[in-house]
Amino acid sequence: MQYQPIFFLPLLILFAFLYGIYNFMRSINKHQRSLAKQFTEMQRNLSEMEKALQTIKQRVATSRQDSIIDEFVEIDGDQWLDQEDHKQLRELKRY
Structure with a gap:
């Protein structure tokens, strides 16, 4: 039996x-x-931004009289004021 091409x-x-x-x-x-990878990366970036925003909210204090920033705003955790910056900040708080 031979099969036909059809x-x-x-x-x-x-x-x-x-x-x-x-x-x-x-x-x-x-x-x-x-898209799932992009979504995960965006969520991670948003959580880092939220963490930085919370840190800024905690570190920035506004004075009732003149709205001077009382202390350094920490964003990454390893950025701190050196002695010269502390001196300048104390001078600013006097005025």
């Missing part, structure tokens, strides 16, 4: 259709993973 045509079309769907789903999955 017998394989529907199978070939079905295979091409299924392969197209498979590639489309892989593409969607790849884009979804990429």
